[in-house]
Amino acid sequence: MSHTELNPSNTNPENKTLTKIKQIAKGQATSDGAGVALTRIIGQGSVKRIDPFIMLDEFGSDQPQDYLAGFPSHPHRGFQTVTYMLQGKMGHEDSVGNQGLIEDGGLQWMNAGKGIIHSEMPMQTNGVLRGFQLWVNLPASEKMSPPDYQDIPSGQIPEHIFTDGKVRVLAGEFNGLKGAVTTRAINPQFFDIHFTSSTSLTFDTNKKHNGFLFVYEGQIKVGEQILMKGELGILAFEDLLLIHAQSNTRLIFVSGEPINEPVAQYGPFVMNTQAEIEQALRDYRDGRLTQ
Template sequence: MSEIILTRHRGMPAQDGAGVKLTRIINQPSLRYQDPFLMLDEFRSDNPNDYIAGFPPHPHRGFVTLTYMLAGRMEHNDSVGNTGVVEAGGAQWMKAARGIIHAEMPKQEDGLMWGFQLWINLPAAEKMSPAEWADYPQNIIPEVQFGASLVRVIGGEFAAQKGPVQQPGQQFLMLDARLQAGAPVGIASAGQGCRLAYVYQGSVQVNGATVQRGELLRLAATGTLELSSDQAAGVIVLAGQPINEPIAQYGPFVMNTQQEIEQAIGDYQRGRLTA
């Protein structure tokens, strides 16, 4: 195994929302929290029965969600009054923080729905801050060319390009590396304690090791990530600085203690989650 690859993992089939079929990559038995990343899901289907019921209104507290679409359209509505549709190549960022109730529903009745949702933990000092939301359409996400290949900078900074999603203090990085034959991509480490790579399309050479679609790699904190392929391929690259705080989770609530979880449940039941 390449020195930069620490471990390799495959996601597990799961369902969420009103029965949406997906693959849970992070926060499943073989790969728990990867601080600061709490969860990574991939949803990919051209069968409307797998996604049409969507994610009806549900609460969150204590973390950030980031939705990134490769194909299809998803609509967001929340209790703060935000609404927007994320389309292929676009992203939506939501800081649930002290509380928000939102719905994510497909804006299509057929065709391919393909994308990711990432949960990013917040430090204790930010968990009860005001909720925020932002929509980033495809045309404002910067791209860096490597010959015929390109890297989309969704979050953080890469090759002098700054992505729209920033997580101050966490050194957050999210890239979409879209590879073409004969056009390798190099991604140097910025020293983050957590680095991950997920192959979502094709077969990729990662520092000399062959990695197939559906595999997530835990990477060493140092060293350049070298990606190449002899076909069209895609890799999501994540990095962040661990928070190193206790994690207490109950479904859509992620806090530091069980007492804070019970408070979140109580606030939701009493209609005070977002207050």
């Protein structure tokens, strides 16, 4: 994957076709778990899903009552969950005996596969909790795979440093840096991009992917479209993404191969058919979800 830092007079030196924003949306305030306040960005009215991405939540507050009740034990089947902590900590444990703590800047990429029951309990750092949870669908061939997860501390996430910022490579590859996540399902790319001053940044994009940008601080411009803080930009992929950013801007870039299969979803179960959902419900009721 190539990367170029640009000046305004030389915005596309290779004359590649530019990836554009085809839709802009804002999230909806909601709550989940035992009453955790969050913003649902994907998985709500205006953006149901972006194949292969089922849901994206942003959570963040300096008010402990917004999140300290956490996410008590709950089941998943048929997809992967990605938890990325910008600030704060998330303690977790699950039905297969795993227990750990995701800390500031850390990442957990969990494969629920055939079934897992887990709990997540948020904890603030310096009075603040902030982060994202992304749900990534699995193809039918992998929905009943064994559950597992990767806990990746902040110090193990590769970073590409450039003059006016950095790119944290959580998954995929950027400028020769391979991301911390090793899953091959949907060939994911997940970058957390920080700009310290007004500048432009380009990198290659995959025409076969679906994906998005989400600005969580500052403002960017892609083509003629402006993306403000709190806005999601769904991308029409071509060869190259060119981002013009204001100073102190931060955003995530996420992409992956579309699965192009039917989706049947009931809460924490994401399968291909209604019959498979009903089976998941029976398995959970009868204590067989994780067997």
